[in-house]
Amino acid sequence: MRESLIDVHGRRIFVTETGDGPPVLLLHGGGPGASGVSNYARNIAELAKEYRVIVPDLPGYGRSSKGVDRADPFGHLATGVRGLLDELGLDKAHLVGNSYGGACALRLALDTPDRVDRMVLMGPGGIGTTRALPTPGLNSLLDYYSGDGPSRLKLERFIRTHLVFNAADVPDSVIESRYRDSIDPEVVADPPLRRPKTLKALWRMDFTRDRRLSRLPVPTLVLWGAADKVNRPSGGRMLADRMPNCDLYEVAGTGHWVQFERAELFNRMCADFLAGRR
Numbered sequence: 515m516r517e518s519l520i521d522v523h524g525r526r527i528f529v530t531e532t533g534d535g536p537p538v539l540l541l542h543g544g545g546p547g548a549s550g551v552s553n554y555a556r557n558i559a560e561l562a563k564e565y566r567v568i569v570p571d572l573p574g575y576g577r578s579s580k581g582v583d584r585a586d587p588f589g590h591l592a593t594g595v596r597g598l599l600d601e602l603g604l605d606k607a608h609l610v611g612n613s614y615g616g617a618c619a620l621r622l623a624l625d626t627p628d629r630v631d632r633m634v635l636m637g638p639g640g641i642g643t644t645r646a647l648p649t650p651g652l653n654s655l656l657d658y659y660s661g662d663g664p665s666r667l668k669l670e671r672f673i674r675t676h677l678v679f680n681a682a683d684v685p686d687s688v689i690e691s692r693y694r695d696s697i698d699p700e701v702v703a704d705p706p707l708r709r710p711k712t713l714k715a716l717w718r719m720d721f722t723r724d725r726r727l728s729r730l731p732v733p734t735l736v737l738w739g740a741a742d743k744v745n746r747p748s749g750g751r752m753l754a755d756r757m758p759n760c761d762l763y764e765v766a767g768t769g770h771w772v773q774f775e776r777a778e779l780f781n782r783m784c785a786d787f788l789a790g791r792r
Contacts, residue, residue: 515530515531515532515551515558516530516531516532517529517530517531518531519577520598520601520602521601522594522597522598522600522601523593523594523597525573525578525579525594526577526578526579527570527571527572527573527578527579527594527597527598528550528570528571528576528577528578529550529568529569529570529571529598530550530551530558530568530569530570531566531567531568531569532558532559532562532566532567533561533562533563533564533565533566533567534566535564535565535566536565536566536607536608536631536788537565537566537568537602537604537607537608538561538565538566538567538568538607538608538609538610538788539568539569539570539595539598539599539607539608539609539610539619540553540554540557540558540561540567540568540569540610540611540615541570541572541595541609541610541611541612541614541615541616541618541619542554542569542571542572542575542612542614542615543612543613543614543615543616543770543771544572544575544613544614544615544639544655544706544707545613545614545655545672545673545677545692545707546655546658546659546664546669546672546692546693546695546696547669547691547692547693547694547695547696548575548576548614548692548695549571549575549576549577549695550569550570550571550572550575550576551569552688552691552692552695553612553615553773553774554569554773555774556773556774556777556781557773557777557780557781557784560777560781560785561781561784561785564785564789565608565785565788568602568607570595570598572591572594572595572614572615572618572706573590573591573594573706574701574704574706574707575701575706576695580698580700580701580703580704580706581704581706582704582706582707584708584710584711584715585711585714585715586715586718587706587707587715587719588617588618588620588621588639588640588718588719589621589625589718591614591615591617591618591621592618592619592621592622592625595609595618595619595622596622596625596626596629599629605629606628606629606630606631607629607630607631608630608631608632608633608634608788609622609623609630609632609633609634610633610634610636610784610788611633611634611635611636611638612636612637612638612771612772612773613636613637613638613639613744613745613770614639614707615638616635616636616637616638616639617638617639617640617719617721619633619635619638620633620635620638620640620721621640621721623730623732623734624721624724624726624727624730627730627731627732630732631732631788632732632733632734632735632787632788632790633732633733633734633735634734634735634736634737634784634787634788635734635735635736635737635753636736636737636738636739636772636773636780637737637738637739637742637744637745637747637749637770637772638736638745638749638753639719639745640719640720640721641720641721641722641745641746641749641750641752641753642720642722642746642748642749642752643716643719643720644716644717644719644720644723645720645722646746649743649744649745649746650676650743651672651675651676651677651742651743651744651745651770652744652745654668654671654672654675654676655672655676655707655744656707656708656709658672658696658705659702659705659708663702664693664696664697664702666689666690666693669689669692669693669696670689670693673688673689673692674689675743676743676744676769676770677743677744677769677770677771678769678770678771678774678775679739679741679767679768679769679775680767680775683774683775721753722752722756727753727756727757728756728757728758729758730757730758730759731758731759732759733759733787734753734757734759734760734761735760735761735763735783735784735787736750736753736754736760736761736762736763737763737765737772737780737783738750738762738763738764738765738772739764739765739768739769739770739771739772739775740764740765740766740767740768741767741768741769742768742769742770743769743770744769744770745770747764750762750764761787763783765779
């Protein structure tokens, strides 16, 4: 795999690439200690058999520059990824996004649909978030850096209790790696995912209130774990009802991390959908 640090609007985005073919960006979730390669460890090699797989650390995470605009975090991430496309010389690419990365992909597609070929979203953030209280899983995520601060125990509880359906599926090595990354002093000083500061920011982060959603032409596949405890599975139906070109697949016995828990299913469905195979 090829690694590089790419300057985008004066900030660095760390990118890993492998494979040849149509370009696919894999956009990771926003949990503590998240990064591109760790989020898609069970998917990159398989997708690279058919695609040029581009895996960035989103702004604020991993080896990319820290700090996210709290007034419009989804817009900030989308601007960074769109700038990355520019720097890579890509007019258009497929987007695959999990959770926070799914919200980033959807915002990019809404703002500039001509830059997105096809899109796969797994439990994306920002779907009906102003219509109900936050889930226990989302509260656990948002509270990680508050109170007595980050700890390995808090991270393990979040991942094993809220992120996945079967806690035994997550190796201890994943917990250790994510914990080490979550206590990077720059991240602790400025966590990339926090509660919105204003009501305006909160409403901006709910895509179901965006009228452009009903006109978005990008072919989209939504995969949502039926046992997702972070973002409610009902969000999948909200998207399918509003988007004109959206397929929905609810995955039984699966939590928020579809690409990890059901890697074989995800890899097959993702590769087929992006290629236009039904």
